[in-house]
Amino acid sequence: MKKFTSLLLVLALVFACAGCGSKGGDGGEDVKSEGVMTYDEYMAAQLNSEVVIEAYVQAKQSWWENQATVYAQDKDGAYFLYNMACSEEDYEKLTPGTKMKVTGYKSEWSGEIEITDATFEIEEGNYIAEAEDVTSILASDDLINHQNKFVSFKGMTVEAAGQDDSGNDVAFLYNWDGSGQDGDDLYFNVSLDGNTYTFTVESYLCDNTTDVYAAVKGLNIGDTVDMEGFLYWYEGVNPHITSLEVK
Amino acid sequence: MQKKIYRKKYPTLIALMFICLSVLAGCHGREGLDAFCMPEEFETSEAYEITFWAKNDTNKTQTAIYEKAIADFEKLYPNITVNLRLYTDYGKIYNDVITNIATGTTPNVCITYPDHIATYLTGTNLVVPLDELASHKEYGLGGNKVKFDSPRTDEVIPQFLEECMIDGHHYALPYMRSTEACYINKTYVEKLGYSLPDNLTWDFIWEVSEAAMEKDEDGNFKVNGQKVMIPFIYKSTDNMMIQMLRQKGADYSTEEGEILLFHDTTKELLSEIAVHAESGAFSTFKISSYPANFLNAGQCLFAIDSTAGATWMGTDAPLSDISEDKLARFETCVMPIPQFDPANPQMISQGPSVCIFNKEDPQEVMASWLFTQYLLTNEVQTAYAETEGYVPVTIKAQESDGYQDYLSRCGEDNALYYDVKIKASRLLLDNVGNTFVTPVFVGSTSLRDAAGQLIENTVKSVNRGQKVDGAYIDGLYGDISSLYRLDQIGIQNNRVSSQRQELGALPREALILLWSLAAAWACIVAYVLWLKARK
Numbered sequence: 138m139k140k141f142t143s144l145l146l147v148l149a150l151v152f153a154c155a156g157c158g159s160k161g162g163d164g165g166e167d168v169k170s171e172g173v174m175t176y177d178e179y180m181a182a183q184l185n186s187e188v189v190i191e192a193y194v195q196a197k198q199s200w201w202e203n204q205a206t207v208y209a210q211d212k213d214g215a216y217f218l219y220n221m222a223c224s225e226e227d228y229e230k231l232t233p234g235t236k237m238k239v240t241g242y243k244s245e246w247s248g249e250i251e252i253t254d255a256t257f258e259i260e261e262g263n264y265i266a267e268a269e270d271v272t273s274i275l276a277s278d279d280l281i282n283h284q285n286k287f288v289s290f291k292g293m294t295v296e297a298a299g300q301d302d303s304g305n306d307v308a309f310l311y312n313w314d315g316s317g318q319d320g321d322d323l324y325f326n327v328s329l330d331g332n333t334y335t336f337t338v339e340s341y342l343c344d345n346t347t348d349v350y351a352a353v354k355g356l357n358i359g360d361t362v363d364m365e366g367f368l369y370w371y372e373g374v375n376p377h378i379t380s381l382e383v384k
Numbered sequence: 385m386q387k388k389i390y391r392k393k394y395p396t397l398i399a400l401m402f403i404c405l406s407v408l409a410g411c412h413g414r415e416g417l418d419a420f421c422m423p424e425e426f427e428t429s430e431a432y433e434i435t436f437w438a439k440n441d442t443n444k445t446q447t448a449i450y451e452k453a454i455a456d457f458e459k460l461y462p463n464i465t466v467n468l469r470l471y472t473d474y475g476k477i478y479n480d481v482i483t484n485i486a487t488g489t490t491p492n493v494c495i496t497y498p499d500h501i502a503t504y505l506t507g508t509n510l511v512v513p514l515d516e517l518a519s520h521k522e523y524g525l526g527g528n529k530v531k532f533d534s535p536r537t538d539e540v541i542p543q544f545l546e547e548c549m550i551d552g553h554h555y556a557l558p559y560m561r562s563t564e565a566c567y568i569n570k571t572y573v574e575k576l577g578y579s580l581p582d583n584l585t586w587d588f589i590w591e592v593s594e595a596a597m598e599k600d601e602d603g604n605f606k607v608n609g610q611k612v613m614i615p616f617i618y619k620s621t622d623n624m625m626i627q628m629l630r631q632k633g634a635d636y637s638t639e640e641g642e643i644l645l646f647h648d649t650t651k652e653l654l655s656e657i658a659v660h661a662e663s664g665a666f667s668t669f670k671i672s673s674y675p676a677n678f679l680n681a682g683q684c685l686f687a688i689d690s691t692a693g694a695t696w697m698g699t700d701a702p703l704s705d706i707s708e709d710k711l712a713r714f715e716t717c718v719m720p721i722p723q724f725d726p727a728n729p730q731m732i733s734q735g736p737s738v739c740i741f742n743k744e745d746p747q748e749v750m751a752s753w754l755f756t757q758y759l760l761t762n763e764v765q766t767a768y769a770e771t772e773g774y775v776p777v778t779i780k781a782q783e784s785d786g787y788q789d790y791l792s793r794c795g796e797d798n799a800l801y802y803d804v805k806i807k808a809s810r811l812l813l814d815n816v817g818n819t820f821v822t823p824v825f826v827g828s829t830s831l832r833d834a835a836g837q838l839i840e841n842t843v844k845s846v847n848r849g850q851k852v853d854g855a856y857i858d859g860l861y862g863d864i865s866s867l868y869r870l871d872q873i874g875i876q877n878n879r880v881s882s883q884r885q886e887l888g889a890l891p892r893e894a895l896i897l898l899w900s901l902a903a904a905w906a907c908i909v910a911y912v913l914w915l916k917a918r919k
Contacts, residue, residue: 314471
């Protein structure tokens with residue numbers, strides 16, 4: 138009997154652990170709470186309409202004056218939460234993986250679909266998305282369907298981002314035109330199959346103390362790189378890169 | 385694709401400002417910096433290192449001009465080293481200055497707005513009044529010991545200089561000036577059957593914008609054949625509200641800081657804006673995006689933005705955020721902002737000024753002053769003004785052969801002589817007498833933000849299907865007043881004002897001292913006269 142009880146306890150523990158695992162990115166279905174939209178329903182919603190979603194924090198960009206900007210994702214798609222009402226205390230709780238229910242308005246700014254004027258509550262649950270490889274669809278119209286997701290790009294080639302004061306080609310710029318200084322956003326160009334794209338290290342998301350900031354500053358034209366980041370949009374695709382590895 | 389300034393979120397600084405005020409108020413009774421005392425000579429044998437916090441419009445040429453100005457200045461004054469820190473946003477500079485006030489690490493020289501200086505002035509002797517420095521015969525503006533061709537005080541455009549005056553003292557020098565312009569897709573306006581009038585009016589813009597909303601049977605806008613059209617986009621809604629009120633002769637604030645924004649004229653303006661937001665004929669930068677992006681894509685007819693944003697405007701603009709395939713071809717016209725009374729045009733004066741923060745060593749302040757003056761030399765003024773639709777702030781620079789030649793070559797190319805940019809500069813040069821600034825006081829920055837937020841909230845609410853009526857606007861007044869703590873700002877300024885009035889009457893002890901001095905002098909004079917009479 139004792140053995141049977143022990144076996145039961147072990148099995149219960151195993152299932153409990155498995156249950157925990159399901160919160161950790163096993164690819165299972167996201168069951169939405171009552172009154173919460175699925176990702177498809179969110180995407181189908183009209184601009185300026187009120188939306189209610191559940192998603193998991195993937196990264197935080199900034200907090201100012203009780204407003205937070207957050208990259209969030211569920212198992213079907215991603216959301217950019219711009220200037221969401223958030224106390225500084227709550228902002229600390231928004232660690233990667235944290236589940237939240239967000240109520241706000243679906244908006245568009247320069248092609249970026251986002252939720253604005255939002256409020257949120259933290260819920261039970263945890264999920265960190267694996268980076269989805271979108272290298273093969275970079276040039277396709279399908280790319281926009283992955284907007285805001287945590288994604289990866291493999292085997293891209295670093296191109297000249299501009300020129301320095303002496304007229305030499307450089308691999309990155311501070312600000313879009315080189316008008317900035319250390320600590321500002323970094324802009325760099327990478328190419329694949331004859332197409333060139335501008336990628337950004339967003340300094341609020343990854344400041345000049347981060348590995349990715351240092352890695353981009355160390356780039357050379359012609360380097361082959363793998364990258365991860367969020368598929369942000371500004372008048373076209375403009376990924377916010379969070380990691381970069383020179384091959 | 386090139387990227388313009390991303391809509392970075394900087395704090396509205398209301399909380400920070402109040403913390404700062406509390407900290408500074410807490411210093412009351414404690415010893416702050418001594419007031420700056422002008423040294424007799426500038427010490428050239430000692431080395432001085434100063435920091436200059438500068439603002440550029442995310443423009444590489446402007447950065448290069450700052451760097452060259454510093455290099456040239458350091459050649460003239462080898463004992464002064466200037467460290468440049470670049471910003472692209474006034475709000476961020478304001479934020480960092482306030483943070484650094486608390487730690488005693490303010491920059492030496494700082495690009496700023498007078499509204500911000502009003503807050504800095506709540507600290508004791510934090511900002512150096514420039515009156516004595518400017519009028520000094522040797523080191524002042526045009527002084528004979530200054531090692532460069534510095535402009536005299538009477539060569540600075542008086543109106544721009546006056547904008548830097550707070551409580552009867554100059555706390556900054558103007559650096560560049562701009563105003564707002566309406567950048568118009570003239571081709572589409574005429575396609576709709578209209579001709580641009582000599583002077584734009586609000587009625588004209590609203591009427592044409594509504595006409596542009598007509599669609600064909602496929603749901604495309606008739607005027608551009610596209611699915612997207614926002615005929616009228618305003619970049620800075622705080623300027624929009626401020627200028628509308630000014631043109632209407634309506635209240636905004638008193639000089640002393642009494643808040644007068646919330647009244648029936650504001651309500652009428654918001655109601656009108658709501659009507660055009662509802663039809664989709666009007667939107668804002670914060671809600672939609674940069675006016676330039678829509679204008680250049682043929683999706684906007686009237687884009688109102690700073691003259692300092694002119695290089696982004698139009699089919700042939702040297703700077704653009706949209707891809708080539710999205711660019712539309714059209715004729716761009718640059719006009720002053722719309723008016724309610726075209727016979728009495730009113731437009732905002734804006735642009736960077738430069739202030740100097742006080743330091744323990746007066747020689748360090750002198751080094752800062754010399755560098756500040758250097759920014760007003762013809763070379764710096766004309767070079768920087770030519771990067772955008774700015775105008776130089778000195779008559780000397782404006783009348784210089786180089787600048788006049790620049791203006792005369794309007795449209796020669798789509799780079800330095802880009803016609804839209806030079807026309808935007810000319811617009812201000814022709815209208816300096818029609819520009820105005822709003823009163824500067826502690827909290828005037830918050831009031832400005834609140835004025836814009838009234839429009840932003842109204843448009844957002846309309847977009848979200850809410851009814852904008854009198855009750856809505858009354859509620860909005862309460863929300864905005866509370867959000868920006870405008871009621872507290874009013875109280876704060878009333879206190880300051882009443883303290884100033886109290887300071888007007890001298891204390892009894894001071895009066896006794898003054899009368900005693902007068903009596904002593906009278907006795908001395910009488911004694912001397914008595915001695916003379918005896919001889």
